[in-house]
Amino acid sequence: MSVLTSASPITLHASGISKAFTSGRVVTPVLHDITLAIRPGELTLISGPSGCGKSTLLAILSGLQRPDRGSACALGQDLGSLDARALEQFRLRHTGFVFQGFNLFPALTALQQVALPLGYLGLPAREIRQRAIEALEEVGLGARLKLRPAELSGGEKQRVAIARAVAKAPELLFADEPTSALDAANGHIVIDILHRIARTRGTTVLCVSHDPRLISNADRVLTIEDGRILNDTPFPFQPATTAGAQEPCA
Amino acid sequence: MVALARLTLIHEWRRFLPAIIAVGFAGLLQLLQAALVLGIFGSASVYITGSTADLWVGYLGTQSVNLGRPIDAGVEMRLRMDADVVRVEPFRWVDADWRGARDTGGVSVFVSGIDAGPQGLMFERVLPTALRARLDEPGAVIVDRADLDSLGVNLGDAATINGHRVRVVGITNGLRALGGVNVLASLATARQLDTTAPADRITYLVAKVRDPAQAEAVAARLGDGAAFGSYAVWTAQQFAQRSQLYWMFDTGAGAGVLFLAAIVFLVGAVITSQTLVAAVVGSIREYATLNALGVGVTALRKVVMEQAFWVGALGLLGSSVLAGLFFALAGYYNVPLQLSPIAALVCLLLSMTLALVSGLAAIRTLRHADPASLLR
Numbered sequence: 001m002s003v004l005t006s007a008s009p010i011t012l013h014a015s016g017i018s019k020a021f022t023s024g025r026v027v028t029p030v031l032h033d034i035t036l037a038i039r040p041g042e043l044t045l046i047s048g049p050s051g052c053g054k055s056t057l058l059a060i061l062s063g064l065q066r067p068d069r070g071s072a073c074a075l076g077q078d079l080g081s082l083d084a085r086a087l088e089q090f091r092l093r094h095t096g097f098v099f100q101g102f103n104l105f106p107a108l109t110a111l112q113q114v115a116l117p118l119g120y121l122g123l124p125a126r127e128i129r130q131r132a133i134e135a136l137e138e139v140g141l142g143a144r145l146k147l148r149p150a151e152l153s154g155g156e157k158q159r160v161a162i163a164r165a166v167a168k169a170p171e172l173l174f175a176d177e178p179t180s181a182l183d184a185a186n187g188h189i190v191i192d193i194l195h196r197i198a199r200t201r202g203t204t205v206l207c208v209s210h211d212p213r214l215i216s217n218a219d220r221v222l223t224i225e226d227g228r229i230l231n232d233t234p235f236p237f238q239p240a241t242t243a244g245a246q247e248p249c250a
Numbered sequence: 251m252v253a254l255a256r257l258t259l260i261h262e263w264r265r266f267l268p269a270i271i272a273v274g275f276a277g278l279l280q281l282l283q284a285a286l287v288l289g290i291f292g293s294a295s296v297y298i299t300g301s302t303a304d305l306w307v308g309y310l311g312t313q314s315v316n317l318g319r320p321i322d323a324g325v326e327m328r329l330r331m332d333a334d335v336v337r338v339e340p341f342r343w344v345d346a347d348w349r350g351a352r353d354t355g356g357v358s359v360f361v362s363g364i365d366a367g368p369q370g371l372m373f374e375r376v377l378p379t380a381l382r383a384r385l386d387e388p389g390a391v392i393v394d395r396a397d398l399d400s401l402g403v404n405l406g407d408a409a410t411i412n413g414h415r416v417r418v419v420g421i422t423n424g425l426r427a428l429g430g431v432n433v434l435a436s437l438a439t440a441r442q443l444d445t446t447a448p449a450d451r452i453t454y455l456v457a458k459v460r461d462p463a464q465a466e467a468v469a470a471r472l473g474d475g476a477a478f479g480s481y482a483v484w485t486a487q488q489f490a491q492r493s494q495l496y497w498m499f500d501t502g503a504g505a506g507v508l509f510l511a512a513i514v515f516l517v518g519a520v521i522t523s524q525t526l527v528a529a530v531v532g533s534i535r536e537y538a539t540l541n542a543l544g545v546g547v548t549a550l551r552k553v554v555m556e557q558a559f560w561v562g563a564l565g566l567l568g569s570s571v572l573a574g575l576f577f578a579l580a581g582y583y584n585v586p587l588q589l590s591p592i593a594a595l596v597c598l599l600l601s602m603t604l605a606l607v608s609g610l611a612a613i614r615t616l617r618h619a620d621p622a623s624l625l626r
Binding site (some may be wrong): 015055056058059062064065070088089090091092093095096097099100103104105106107108112115116118119120125146159165168180208 | 251252254258260261262534535536538539540541542543544545546547549588621622624625626
């Protein structure tokens with residue numbers, strides 16, 4: 001088990017997290033006493049075989065699930081201290097999500113998909129449109145604003161989903177198997193976009209995947225097996241971080 | 251703000267169509283049913299609503315105009331003595347058996363014996379003065395155009411009522427009534443046809459008062475006296491309502507109608523809620539993603555309720571258009587349909603309630619929109 005003690009600020013912090021799922025009388029432990037810290041401006045990859053608990057770890061770190069024991073801290077905020085409504089507000093302001101299935105509304109154009117969550121931030125219409133267009137241009141879809149999911153390829157749909165997640169300019173971006181449903185070329189494009197977002201925006205990008213293509217592109221790889229961190233490999237290239245310092249909670 | 255509810259409704263209209271049709275049909279059925287009930291039960295009081303009398307005097311406790319029993323003709327004097335009463339006329343009700351010129355078997359008819367003079371109050375609204383004057387001829391009767399077939403006669407034909415020969419001297423509209431066929435005759439003719447009633451008794455007395463706004467007070471004053479046996483005085487409005495309520499509730503017909511309305515509502519709600527639930531389930535991953543991005547459950551519920559509202563609005567638009575067509579058709583075939591704006595509004599509101607209740611049922615499905623479930 002490894003805890004990073006680097007001087008760079010910590011945006012995501014887990015200490016002593018355990019989680020088990022109960023099905024009838026059977027209790028299946030998923031995570032065992034996991035402690036880790038994740039820095040901004042990096043693409044951190046959690047890797048491991050399916051069923052190893054990596055998605056559960058992502059869910060806990062992003063505030064979608066609560067751990068049985070231990071605490072998760074994001075941007076200096078103890079997620080366990082927030083109620084459901086406060087967690088929603090926290091996610092609205094600070095986090096973006098990209099899922100394996102793209103989960104786009106069939107009725108909406110690319111621009112509307114991205115603008116939809118922005119509307120709930122209470123931004124003026126002009127700014128919503130502006131930010132949505134910028135986000136789509138950033139993922140290379142500036143020419144496809146008016147197309148619906150049915151008219152987009154799988155790679156393009158995932159890029160719309162990324163644009164939807166980052167248009168809010170979140171400090172935290174979570175991605176669950178973002179390349180699993182894509183071919184090699186599109187997978188690469190998506191990896192590059194996620195990496196670029198981490199570098200240029202200083203966003204904390206936490207990615208869960210067993211896709212080997214991602215491993216070679218990540219800044220840091222955490223390997224999990226049977227609910228425990230087996231390996232923590234920082235890759236040699238470390239970018240200069242730009243995000244404001246966030247102190248981990250105790 | 252991106253109008254998710256509306257855009258989804260337009261894009262996936264096929265998915266929502268069953269709900270729109272269900273709300274539309276529920277609305278249409280409620281409208282037609284209400285119009286039929288009001289039309290048919292309204293016709294139970296055609297004697298009152300078709301006349302211009304302000305007061306009705308009949309046997310004490312009479313529940314409906316067709317259930318009148320003879321009262322002492324002397325009551326007429328009591329009415330005439332009142333300074334506020336400007337006109338009094340008798341109305342004789344006779345349950346009779348009709349045999350038409352064509353072979354129709356016996357037809358049960360209600361003979362209304364009325365004052366055939368030009369000042370007559372009874373049926374003044376449905377009977378032009380010239381036509382009314384023809385009743386003066388002995389044995390003359392007037393019937394409704396819609397009843398000609400069932401009576402087996404045409405204008406000018408002869409028939410028999412309770413064994414007495416009568417002749418159809420006129421045809422009018424708006425006499426169609428519940429429970430039997432209305433036949434108009436003069437008081438003298440009706441007296442002849444009435445084989446059972448004692449000579450000095452009459453079914454009803456109707457009166458006109460100086461100031462119709464005072465009708466209620468005059469009715470209360472006239473109904474007070476104990477002389478002349480058992481009789482009661484109602485204003486025309488009270489008596490019409492009494493008759494309609496009797497038909498609606500005491501006959502069980504109204505209960506049947508309410509039962510049908512409840513069934514329509516239930517079936518409509520089941521179809522609509524199931525359709526909305528299916529729509530929510532179809533987009534559950536997208537809703538969960540929105541929730542992951544911080545869009546609150548309350549906001550997602552609003553999207554579902556907005557969809558329910560639009561389904562209701564489109565359904566009601568359809569039912570209003572169709573109801574208009576059916577009303578035109580019914581008017582052509584003399585079907586008594588009658589719909590007040592308030593009754594129409596209540597029907598439309600009921601259908602909108604149906605849509606919104608279905609939306610509430612569909613909202614419960616949103617609890618499956620758990621973003622953690624997307625991380626598998």
